[in-house]
Amino acid sequence: MNPLIFTGIAVGFAFGFALQRGRFCMNSAFRDIIVMKDLTLLKAVGVAILVAMIGFAVMDKTGVITISPVPFFWGALMVGGFVFGIGMVLAGGCASGITYRLGEGMIGAMMAVLGLTLVGLMTSKGILHPAVTALREATMITLADGSAPTLANLAGVPFWLMALIIAGVVLIVWAAVTKRNGESTETGEKVSVYQSVFKKGWGWKAAGIVIGVINIIAFYSSASAGRMYPLGICGGYWSTTNTLITGVNQMNWLSVTLLSTILGAFVAAKIAGEFKFRAPAPKTLVQTFFGGVIMGFGAAMGGGCNITHILSGVPQLALSSILGGAFLVFGCWFMAYFLFIRPMRNLD
């Protein structure tokens, strides 16, 4: 075991703290495009991706990290992403959402984590694993040199250059759209710095920037410990549980980071006065467990959850994560339509 995995303690704690303060959940971000027409969290996700993209570009150029896209097994990415998207709507949160709410004491989130861990392990290692192997092998596409495709290597451009170009273009377009729509900047009553950091929920800009920066540091910390990838979540639940069940130490950078993430969210919630054990109706508990089950299968099939693909893979310009992320959004919308939009329409 590499002792540098323990640098993940600091990274995870900061990540969990920021998740809870920023209410950073991609299920809400994507679902509310169509359900509530509320884009606040989507903007936070966008900022986090852009900040990470710029940071990864600098670290790639200086040789601190090597861009490590998830392999492009398109069939498994599409199935896994879509299924994960369906699951997170039922679970009431994405991988990061249910993790920070576990730290807040929400029993619904705990049930989702249980389902995700159980079936995720069955899929990544257990009896469902042959299905994963079969679909991945049947649909794997690699480039001539054996590497996984990214927007950079497909265009024949160095990663750092492509990442800076894309981030630059997106920032300019975003600024132009914001200006045209005449959106007001975030305002609110004047509060002290202590209040705005520890007591009130963060605005989308602050949440996005902080989580993006944490992911940059995470990539460096993780690479130092021999794991060449930024933040993830699901794999941490699986290796931790495997260690607990088999007694064989399988703890790695991700599992250490994940445990610390839950702790960070707990501390943030405690300080803000938002920690409390609370449970929804029993029917909802069954639903969130089942949602977690589906998420676990999806993440193990598609090579990762929303953090691995959208927060960490998209800024690496990985084609796999862009495809998997898109199908995750489709799955989220598909389920949200039946669960929320149709019932809301049937009122009249």
Added chain:
Amino acid sequence: MADEVKVDKTLDVKGEICPNPDVRTMTTLEKMEKGQILEVLVDYPLSVERIPRNVENRKHKVLKVEQISGPEHRILIEAKANRE
């Protein structure tokens, strides 16, 4: 609470998962008459921030958001039924 408005309906969504507090608040408001008061009891932090924002977007009026204890909040909303 002498100066309090009369509450016509109470919606207890404590412990509920995302986004049930929001959706149930919206669907309940749609079924209420113009001017009636809905009391929402909610302990999910994201919904405490999001409900006032989205309720105003739908032309209902937020009268009050108050903390009861810890994450528990009480939101008072005046329904403005948009339907003819």
